[in-house]
Amino acid sequence: xxxxxxxxxxxxxxxxxxxxxxxxxxxxxxxxxxxxxxxxxxxxxxxxxxxxxxxxxxxxxxxxxxxxxxxxxxxxxxxxxxxxxxxxxxxxxxxxxxxxxxxxxxxxxxxxxxxxxxxxxxxxxxxxxxxxxxxxxxxxxxxxxxxxxxxxxxxxxxxxxxxxxxxxxxxxxxxxxxxxxxxxxxxxxxxxxxxxxxxxxxxxxxxxxxxxxxxxxxxxxxxxxxxxxxxxxxxxxxxxxxxxxxxxxxxxxxxxxxxxxxxxxxxxxxxxxxxxxxxxxxxxxxxxxxxxxxxxxxxxxxxxxxxxxxxxxxxxxxxxxxxxxxxxxxxxxxxxxxxxxxxxxxxxxxxxxxxxxxxxxxxxxxxxxxxxxxxxxxxxxxxxxxxxxxxxxxxxxxxxxxxxxxxxxxxxxxxxxxxxxxxxxxxxxxxxxxxxxxxxxxxxxxxxxxxxxxxxxxxxxxxxxxxxxxxxxxxxxxxxxxxxxxxxxxxxxxxxxxxxxxxxxxxxxxxxxxxxxxxxxxxxxxxxxxxxxxxxxxxxxxxxxxxxxxxxxxxxxxxxxxxxxxxxxxxxxxxxxxxxxxxxxxxxxxxxxxxxxxxxxxxxxxxxxxxxxxxxxxxxxxxxxxxxxxxxxxxxxxxxxxxxxxxxxxxxxxxxxxxxxxxxxxxxxxxxxxxxxxxxxxxxxxxxxxxxxxxxxxxxxxxxxxxxxxxxxxxxxxxxxxxxxxxxxxxxxxxxxxxxxxxxxxxxxxxxxxxxxxxxxxxxxxxxxxxxxxxxxxxxxxxxxxxxxxxxxxx
Numbered sequence: 001x002x003x004x005x006x007x008x009x010x011x012x013x014x015x016x017x018x019x020x021x022x023x024x025x026x027x028x029x030x031x032x033x034x035x036x037x038x039x040x041x042x043x044x045x046x047x048x049x050x051x052x053x054x055x056x057x058x059x060x061x062x063x064x065x066x067x068x069x070x071x072x073x074x075x076x077x078x079x080x081x082x083x084x085x086x087x088x089x090x091x092x093x094x095x096x097x098x099x100x101x102x103x104x105x106x107x108x109x110x111x112x113x114x115x116x117x118x119x120x121x122x123x124x125x126x127x128x129x130x131x132x133x134x135x136x137x138x139x140x141x142x143x144x145x146x147x148x149x150x151x152x153x154x155x156x157x158x159x160x161x162x163x164x165x166x167x168x169x170x171x172x173x174x175x176x177x178x179x180x181x182x183x184x185x186x187x188x189x190x191x192x193x194x195x196x197x198x199x200x201x202x203x204x205x206x207x208x209x210x211x212x213x214x215x216x217x218x219x220x221x222x223x224x225x226x227x228x229x230x231x232x233x234x235x236x237x238x239x240x241x242x243x244x245x246x247x248x249x250x251x252x253x254x255x256x257x258x259x260x261x262x263x264x265x266x267x268x269x270x271x272x273x274x275x276x277x278x279x280x281x282x283x284x285x286x287x288x289x290x291x292x293x294x295x296x297x298x299x300x301x302x303x304x305x306x307x308x309x310x311x312x313x314x315x316x317x318x319x320x321x322x323x324x325x326x327x328x329x330x331x332x333x334x335x336x337x338x339x340x341x342x343x344x345x346x347x348x349x350x351x352x353x354x355x356x357x358x359x360x361x362x363x364x365x366x367x368x369x370x371x372x373x374x375x376x377x378x379x380x381x382x383x384x385x386x387x388x389x390x391x392x393x394x395x396x397x398x399x400x401x402x403x404x405x406x407x408x409x410x411x412x413x414x415x416x417x418x419x420x421x422x423x424x425x426x427x428x429x430x431x432x433x434x435x436x437x438x439x440x441x442x443x444x445x446x447x448x449x450x451x452x453x454x455x456x457x458x459x460x461x462x463x464x465x466x467x468x469x470x471x472x473x474x475x476x477x478x479x480x481x482x483x484x485x486x487x488x489x490x491x492x493x494x495x496x497x498x499x500x501x502x503x504x505x506x507x508x509x510x511x512x513x514x515x516x517x518x519x520x521x522x523x524x525x526x527x528x529x530x531x532x533x534x535x536x537x538x539x540x541x542x543x544x545x546x547x548x549x550x551x552x553x554x555x556x557x558x559x560x561x562x563x564x565x566x567x568x569x570x571x572x573x574x575x576x577x578x579x580x581x582x583x584x585x586x587x588x589x590x591x592x593x594x595x596x597x598x599x600x601x602x603x604x605x606x607x608x609x610x611x612x613x614x615x616x617x618x619x620x621x622x623x624x625x626x627x628x629x630x631x632x633x634x635x636x637x638x639x640x641x642x643x644x645x646x647x648x649x650x651x652x653x654x655x656x657x658x659x660x661x662x663x664x665x666x667x668x669x670x671x672x673x674x675x676x677x678x679x680x681x682x683x684x685x686x687x688x689x690x691x692x693x694x695x696x697x698x699x700x701x702x703x704x705x706x707x708x709x710x711x712x713x714x715x716x717x718x719x720x721x722x723x724x725x726x727x728x729x730x731x732x733x734x735x736x737x738x739x740x741x742x743x744x745x746x747x748x749x750x751x752x753x754x755x756x757x758x759x760x761x762x763x764x765x766x767x768x769x770x771x772x773x774x775x776x777x778x779x780x781x782x783x784x785x786x787x788x789x790x791x792x793x794x795x
Contacts, residue, residue: 064205065235071096072274075184076105078258079266087112088192091184092269093276094207095313095474103197103209103231104475108186181273181315185350188485191216194223194477195231206256207233213260214477221479221486229260233269276474277481278315278352281305281418282345285323285358289384292414295407298459303408308415308440308463312470318356321345328707329360329385333578333747334667336362337370338708340379354421354483355379356414358404361386363751365557366403366413366444366582369420369488376487376605380417382410389583393451395459409458412447413581416440420579421483423476423491424469426558426623436626439466443558445584446626487605489561489573514624516543519632521562521620523601527610528642530651531602532663532690534744535562537620538596539630541589549624551585551792553597554748555604559584559623562601565634567614574604574618577664580749586625587794595792598785600693600744603660610639611655650690653681663693666746666753667701670708670715675701686728689741696745699726700755726755726762735763735775739782743789751790760786 071094078088090107192215199210209231214223233256254269285291294304309316321344328335336359344355361383362368369380384404388394398406403413424441438447439462451457465473473481480491522536537560541547552559556576564572587595601609601618610616619634642651653659658674659681668674678694685691702722706715730738739759746753763782767775787793 062236062238065237067096067101067202069235069237070094070101070202070207073183073272073276073278074254074269075272076107077268077270078107079268081265086110089184090186090192091277091478093474095276101197101200101202102471102475103195103200103211105195106191106478107193107195108190109192110190181275181278183272183278183315183351185352187350188479188482189218191218191478196475198228205234205236207231207235207254209233211260216479223477227261229258231258231267232256233267273315275310275315276313278317279309279422279483280347280351280353281316281318281356282353283318283320283323283356283358284325284339284344285320286325286360286384287323287327289358289360290404290407290410291320291323291358292404292407292411295411297408297463298455298461303411303463305411305415305418308411308465309473311464312473314473325357327360330752331359331362332665332667332704332706332750333362333368334665334669334701335707336368336381337578337665338669340370341375344379352482354418356418357381358414359383362580362749364582364585365580365749366409367417368578368580368749369417370578375484377421377423377483377485379483380414380421382414382417384410386582388457391448392453393448393456395456398456398458406458408461412440412458412461412463413444415463416444416581419465419469420488420581422473423480423486423488424465424472425489427466427468437466438462439464439469441465441469443584443623444582448583449626488575488579489605514547514628514630516541516545516547517549517624517628517630518542519620519622519630521618521632521635523618523635523637525636526638526640528640528647528651529611529613530608530642530647530654530690531610532600532654532693532741533602533610533637534598534600534689534740535618536596536598536740537622537632538594539589539622539624540594541591544591546591547589548586549589549595550622551587551595553595553599553622553788553792555599555601556580556748557582560599561621562604563619563621563634564606564609565617566612567616568612572606574601574606574609576748577603577605577661578747578749579605584625585791587792589794593794595788595794597788597792598740598743599748600663602654602693603664608655608660610637613639613641615639646685646688650681650685650688653677653694654690659694662697662701663745664747666697666750666755667706668697669706682725682728687732689733689737692729692733692738693741693745695725695729696742696755696759698722699729699758700746700753703754703758722758726758730759730762730766735767735778735782736785738763739785743785746789748789756786756789 074092074094076090076092080087086109088107088109090105092103092105095102194214194216195211197209198212201208211229211231213227213229215225215227216222217224233254235254252271256267256269258265258267283291294302297303305318306316325339331339336357339357340355347353355378357379359381364386365383366386367380367382370378382403384402386403387400388398388403388406388409390399395406398409403410419441426441426443426446427436436442436446438450438460447461448457451460464470476491479486518540520538520540522538524533527533537553539549539553541549550559554560554576555562555574556578557580562574564574566572589595603609616637616639617634618637620632621629622631623629642648654663656674656677658668658671659677662668662671662674662678668678675698678698681691682695682698686695699722702718702725705717708714729741739756742755742759746755760779760783763779767779769775771777771780784793784795
């Protein structure tokens with residue numbers, strides 16, 4: 001007798017006697033039939049225990065499912081061992097390609113009291129499959145595409161799905177249609193683990209998947225450890241297909257085992273959709289601004305938000321709530337954030353949802369995504385009024401037109417911003433270094449860089465996701481993808497548990513640098529927890545030839561990101577709480593010239609940056625042009641706890657909820673508590689840069705009115721109070737330092753922030769002596785800083 005795995009005959013006999021000789025975890029064998037005891041392999045887990053598979057008897061009335069049946073979303077449920085065992089269930093995604101099969105899933109667990117004797121099929125979420133509605137209109141109206149599971153066109157769920165995914169229809173066989181489609185979604189508080197395939201076989205109707213499991217710590221909200229196991233599922237269907245079996249037959253249900261953690265658990269999988277994930281997108285629009293329900297793209301096809309996401313296997317339903325938001329020609333970030341957080345629809349259940357706003361304008365931005373640390377990646381906006389340029393690479397009919405009069409360009413912007421809300425990066429910020437191209441998540445400036453007079457923008461744009469982004473949308477863990485969970489960038493910089501992307505021989509981050517450009521970052525060598533910290537970033541041409549470079553030297557417009565390593569050695573990507581996108585303005589650096597800007601790093605999308613005492617490092621990474629990314633040397637910041645009474649008081653105030661957010665947005669919005677704390681900070685500690693920053697936030701906010709455009713709640717401007725706080729900030733410090741603080745409290749995308757211009761005007765009125773005096777030179781330096789905030793100049 002063979003002695004597989006060094007096992008003795010007694011073990012073999014016990015195994016055969018109890019299980020009829022079949023092992024459900026058999027790799028690559030015939031899984032659909034009956035094995036003799038002497039032919040079945042033995043498998044032992046990490047603890048040396050015999051792994052037991054399901055008993056599969058000869059079945060004369062069913063046949064194996066075609067492999068295409070596996071493709072889609074499944075509810076995976078683990079059998080409860082006792083009535084007191086936790087209920088474990090979640091979403092499993094199986095992606096079947098022409099020559100690939102990938103599996104991933106997210107599992108949630110909870111204690112159920114009173115105990116339930118057997119798992120129950122949850123009531124499906126009421127979306128993203130609503131009844132069809134008009135293309136525009138009141139609440140609940142569907143926008144774009146064909147809602148519901150009906151037939152019709154590539155925009156319907158599953159329409160042209162095989163072609164979009166690169167699947168050979170010949171291998172799919174007969175795929176039953178489901179009576180409804182839904183996507184398992186559970187409370188984030190119940191999240192337990194994520195798994196992905198690390199090899200799989202499908203033979204005789206049995207799917208065997210080697211999985212890597214990533215365990216989740218609910219306290220730290222991070223993955224903490226990994227282990228491995230085997231998931232085995234059997235898929236059979238009737239030899240004779242009846243109407244009843246087609247409606248909900250055996251091919252919609254699989255059973256098997258999960259062998260992991262030293263135990264074997266029976267599992268059941270129920271198919272919920274032929275697509276992988278779903279999300280409801282609520283669209284609100286300002287009056288007289290047009291949401292592009294559909295657009296004719298360069299290929300001549302018609303595209304919608306729904307059809308673009310369908311190319312990534314996502315079932316997106318777009319519904320309008322309000323399309324007559326009162327007009328405001330220039331919304332601030334604080335006003336946009338208030339509009340989103342206070343007025344979007346409340347939808348019951350745990351189904352994924354995202355808010356998308358069609359607004360007026362904000363400088364030259366095409367769109368923006370909000371990534372507050374409290375509710376990350378909550379929503380996004382596109383700006384209808386911004387105009388395309390008159391360059392030869394812009395389509396003639398689009399030149400000089402507002403964005404909402406060019407549906408293809410506006411649709412691309414909105415889909416791109418929604419992609420950020422699903423935690424997709426611009427390619428050059430992704431550690432896997434995907435190629436730069438013309439797909440959805442490439443920056444507008446990069447896509448325009450590929451345009452020509454013969455193939456102009458937006459006709460040259462591809463309305464699909466790159467393979468890398470498509471894989472992330474389908475297989476990355478729920479905390480990484482689901483809006484409102486982990487911050488923008490989580491799962492990218494620290495190589496989280498998302499399905500690994502192929503890495504070429506260049507390795508990670510192997511993009512093209514430029515030895516002729518030097519990026520530097522200046523930060524204080526020491527800081528205490530709660531101190532307002534700023535940085536100066538400079539890009540210098542150290543070559544002997546001119547160089548064309550970006551002027552977006554800030555953390556909010558897509559080109560610059562800070563890489564922060566706290567004492568625990570994790571890696572964080574720091575960007576602003578509002579991430580904007582638009583064309584890339586450039587300037588020419590002559591040899592020896594630099595462009596520079598000041599940015600605040602006190603509060604970013606990760607919250608307060610320096611909350612942990614110890615040694616921190618910060619490095620800058622800048623996308624200079626479509627082909628070049630340069631990085632600074634890391635700088636060290638030693639962070640300590642507050643020491644003096646004043647520092648303790650400052651720290652307590654700046655770490656108060658709402659204060660950091662106000663400093664990042666340059667406005668306390670409707671947060672009266674934050675306003676009161678900022679007032680105390682400014683009145684009591686204006687001799688410190690942190691107190692002065694608080695005063696400048698108040699000066700910026702109170703100079704202008706604040707509108708809640710839906711509630712018609714307007715905070716009137718208070719110019720006298722604004723002047724008082726500006727005076728506190730300017731007193732006792734140089735013009736150069738005061739202006740450096742002013743440009744850091746102003747939101748980087750608000751080039752017309754009043755605090756910057758008001759600071760310069762006040763400094764000029766105070767200056768004594770001529771331009772050559774010390775005071776005059778100080779004011780001149782301040783003016784350069786203010787000019788660089790609006791548009792960095794080559795100097």
